[in-house]
Amino acid sequence: MISLTLFGLFILFLLVGTPIAISLGLASTAALIISGKVGTNFIPQGLVTSIDSFPLMAVPFFILSGELMGQGGLSQRLLNTGKIFFGRYSGGLAIIAVATCVFFAAISGSGPATVAAIGAILFPAMAREGYRPSFSAGLVASAGSLGVIIPPSIPMVIYATSANVSVTKMFMAGIIPGLLIGVSLILFAWWQSRRDGQKPQSERISGREALVILWDAKWALLVPVIILGGIYGGIFTPTEAAAVGVAYGLIVGLFIYRELKLRTLYKIFASAALTTATVMLIVGTATVFGRVLAIERIPAMLAELVTETVSNPLVLLAILNVLLLIIGTFMETLAAIIIMTPILLPLVTALGISPEHFGIIMIVNLAIGMVTPPVGVNLFVASRVAQISLTDVIRGAMRPLVLLLILLLIITYVPGLSLWLPSLLGM
Incomplete structure (x- = not known):
């Protein structure tokens, strides 16, 4: 009865358009009232204690640093650098789009932020070069998913906090899978552009111009x-690295590139604060939802049921991939991580699967959810920035989506891709 109330009300609220944080909070409150095991003051206490975490302090800093660097001129200079290396190839701008998303992912930690920052600059340029708008938007929306796979990654911080694993180790585990996806999307962009008859960019960059760029x-x-080297070199923690990123973005944007103006800082800080408040509210209510599940022993009972029926780790991973793909299609990434981690982690660890490897599998699944309707946030951002219909963006994202699913299977069944780098450094 409690499980039916909890999940039934949550799904019902989502179907009628209630924001996910409110849906989680209302469903949890109703379940607690019916259960009677703890008082309703459990809800506000949970909201406070769930975000009272040092690693979670990295989230607002990464959000703010991404905003500062996106508007401080760094993304434009990354694009200019990409033209030096990839402009001479067929589909050079498409390749540059993916390569810049890879690089910007190592700055922003967010998928939608990556799509917005890169798309705003590249979509007009790609349109002038004759690229189909649906292809451009679909490609950048798909490559934007790297924002949560390549560290630093906000969902990785959330998963590490929920699973009680090292944030640094999660960051290390995401490097090779992220680069694998990035290189694969670059090859796809080159192949698709050649099929479409796209020529190399007309402008040629001399050696002198390349050095200047x-x-x-x-x-x-x-x-x-600076950020990743400082983390892996033990100079500062991921949370401190996020604060360093904010300071660096401010100094470079205000005093070196001078594209940040004092009058625009208010809007940047307000936007980052609004995004942070939304994220933290989701984190708080999703944590309460997960604790209600734990009170009712739902994860423990599910773990016992699955371990009795599924003894092969490969089969379990296949089942979990399907489940997470479905969840990622309908649920916001951070909420899905906080709710599903305490449910699914006991299942995979019972069969000897590393928590870090499972974390990468979960995040890649949910990153794919960012480019699948109806809650594909990257699709909506790309549609808005490119000023084309959502249907056209979805059409352009179909082939990259198939590639992402193939890469998901490789990452799932080749754990060394996630675990080799951490083990090499003795983590």
């Missing part, structure tokens, strides 16, 4: 070196 972009290129 690289020198101008050095501050943008140093961002992942």
Whole structure:
């Protein structure tokens, strides 16, 4: 009865258009009232204690640093750098779009932020070069999913907090899968552009011009070196690295590139604060929802049921992939991680699957959910930035989506892709 109330009301609220954070909170409150095991003051206490976490402090800092770097001129200089290396190939701008998403993912930690920052600059340029708008938007929407796979990643911070694993180790585990997806999307962009008859860009960059562009972009290129190098080198924690990213973005945007103006800082800080408030509200209510599940022993009973019926880890991973793909299609990424981690993690660890490997599998699944309707947030962002219909964006994202699903299977069944780098560094 409690499970039916909890999940039934949650699904009902979502179907009538209630925001996910409110849906989670109302469903949890109703289940607690019916259960009577704990008082309703459990809800406000849970909202406070769930976000009282040092690793979670990285989330608002990564959100703000992504905003500052996106509007401070760093994304434009990354694109200029991409033209040096990929402009001479067929479909050069398409390749540059993916390559820049890979690089910007190592700055922003967010999928939608990556799509917005890169798409706003590239979509007009790709349209002038004759690229189909649906192809451009679908490609950038798909490549934007790298924002949550390549570290630093906000969902990785949330998963590490929920699963009680090291944030640094999760970041390390995401590097090779993220680069694999990035390289694969680059090859797809080249192949599809050749099929469409796309020529290399007309402008040629001389050696002298290339040196000038690289020198101008050095501050943008140093961002992942400073942030990730500082984390893996033990200089600072991921949370401290996020704060360093904010300071770096402010200094570079205000005093070096001078594209950040004091009058625009209010809007940037307000936007980051609004996004942070939304994220933290989802984190709080989703954590309460998960604790209600734990009170009712739903994860433990599910674990016992599955371990009695499924003894093969490969079969279990296939089942979980299907489940997570469906969940990612309908549920916001952070809420899905907080709710599903305490339910699914006991299942995979019971069969000897590493929590870090499972974390990467979950995040890649939910990243794919960002480019699948109806809750495909990257699709909506790409549609708005490119000013084309959502249907056209979905059409352009279909082939990259198939590629992402194939790569998901490879990442799932080759755990070394996720675990080799952490083990190499003794983590």
